[in-house]
Amino acid sequence: MSEKKTVKRRTRRSQGAGTLSEVAQAAQVSEMTVSRVLRRKDKVASKTRDHVLKVIKDLGYVPNRLAGALASSTSNQLAVIIPSLRNIVFPEVLSGIADRLDEAGYQAVIGISEYDLQREASLVETMMSWRPAGIIVTNTQHSEEAARILRVTKSPVVEIMDLTEDPIDMCVGLDHHKAGAEMARHLVTKGYRNIGYLGCDLITDAAAGKRYSGFRDTLQEAGLSVAVSLSIDEPSGIGLGRNSMPELLAKVPAGQKIDAVYFSNDAVAVGAQMYCMAEGIRTPEDLALAGFSGLEVGQAMPVPLTTIRSKRFHVGWLSADYIVRRLQGEDPPRVTDAGFELIEGATA
């Protein structure tokens, strides 16, 4: 008489949210029926549905999406990796993403890389292990490992803010080199000849680096060069601009003078502008200033900042849109140049 060895163990803790099977029992239907009611797919008799819904409500049942996602291998989570949250640009991108995802029923999971490619790689791996519906990463430069994972996945991938001809999957951004060039042209046209540069670390922030090189190249074409430049390896911000201006000005060779400064972004530029106001340096009469981003704060200044507006909300929205559409079977463009726009403020 062989008795099957029935080991009874397991008293796995409940999470207090109930299970499908509890609901099914209480409602006297099968689990599938409950599942159908919740997902509103397939039809369920409206009488049954109402009854099940009532039971669900009474029990305060909250479905377990881990199980759902595992079984169906579909998720409504979308991974988003950005370099930082302190630079208001990225929250604005996120707003665009969230806006589009919302209406499609998806949810962003955000990771912060702190401008560190190694951290980015580790985030990519962690986030992909949750099998998101898609992933959005910032910039087009990635570590070998991150790139490998992103290339292998079948989920849609969008690289944002920057452009490349050969994206991993899709990309939406703007040409930073061109943006830098455009500002250089603007300053040259305005008659500035002795131009300085103040920015955050150009290696850390690859896009800022591209803008700088576009800027410098264009000056060179005009027979000019960057008179003096200073890169600070700190998180960019208003404080950095305000505190580093004296240092930049001090670097100007004795006997020379600069008549304009280009900044890595608006935050730094605004900080510098505040320094100028505090020191009685008139803009643009004594010194012209030019930024990049088109932040609200720059445009609110008594003398609005001359800058280039990047379409951050739009880039975010579009990248999310592409992912959603891809998931719906469409085939959005691989490379999208969202463009930019020179804002001729009053500082240059």
Place this chain on the structure above:
Amino acid sequence: MSEKKTVKRRTRRSQGAGTLSEVAQAAQVSEMTVSRVLRRKDKVASKTRDHVLKVIKDLGYVPNRLAGALASSTSNQLAVIIPSLRNIVFPEVLSGIADRLDEAGYQAVIGISEYDLQREASLVETMMSWRPAGIIVTNTQHSEEAARILRVTKSPVVEIMDLTEDPIDMCVGLDHHKAGAEMARHLVTKGYRNIGYLGCDLITDAAAGKRYSGFRDTLQEAGLSVAVSLSIDEPSGIGLGRNSMPELLAKVPAGQKIDAVYFSNDAVAVGAQMYCMAEGIRTPEDLALAGFSGLEVGQAMPVPLTTIRSKRFHVGWLSADYIVRRLQGEDPPRVTDAGFELIEGATA
């Protein structure tokens, strides 16, 4: 001869990331061994471990955490709900949260409620359905439904930024009523008697509402009242401050004058300050200004803003810390007043 009806179906799509079982086969060990290698729990012979790790690397295997979390009912995801990302205060809170979570190996999943309790409730439900390790929500006011779900869950819950004596589980924040009161006292002490208020909608932003009531109450105790006030139902920001100042000033009864304005937060205050600079209104000689938050931009102004610093990074860090510690079996305090600090700038 009864043949068991063996239905063979299923060709569920692979996700291209491999599975434990594939790794196990390739490495000639059991799935459990691979699982152990990855989770670094239990010990695995170092020879076996190295071999498995090599196979994992060669295959480019990325574990499926959905399955892992489902089986172990533990997650490294932490849900965080904030009202907005556009107000730099919240990204700063998030930085604090991310900072602490990182070192403990957790990951924040962020939801944006847009100051809408209904949306918050829906986010709470969606996010809890992923069975996060814990959840952080902003403010202490929630819809009936959100509160129910939060009370039922066994995961740690922290309400942040505001305080209440009876939190759902834990709370970390500051006393906004007191903060408003403190600023009122400061202005009164400084000799201001005709004080106006400009802010965003007080219903939308409950914390701002509490500050205002603390402010008003204290003025009343001093025998004063708010001379003129204006609430705009728009997302608060620098633009709002800059554009609404004229309207506020226009509301001052003819023949009267105000000598100070209290703002719902620094963004609005800075916008107003820019308006003043642009219009040649001197601060504080012609008009004193006082904000709340202690944003970098306010302190970088040529005339630094008088305001109250909220410890946003710290609040975020601490809330994450409490959750992590709770998960480790400790018992952090239920209510934590993170305090605030009056910054006596030069505008009041």
Place this chain on the structure above:
DNA sequence: CTTTATTCTGTTACCGATAACACTATTCAA
């Protein structure tokens, strides 16, 4: 050279859902 303890690895039973198909009851056209 056993016995016992210690390491390491495998087996089995789930976790809580969904996919795919099966089956029963209606409804409808002929």
Place this chain on the structure above:
DNA sequence: TTGAATAGTGTTATCGGTAACAGAATAAAG
């Protein structure tokens, strides 16, 4: 009236892992 199409619901086999215990292999003890 009857076979076929349509609706509504149930059954079974996973999804890709982990918990708990069992068992084998090795080391330590007597």
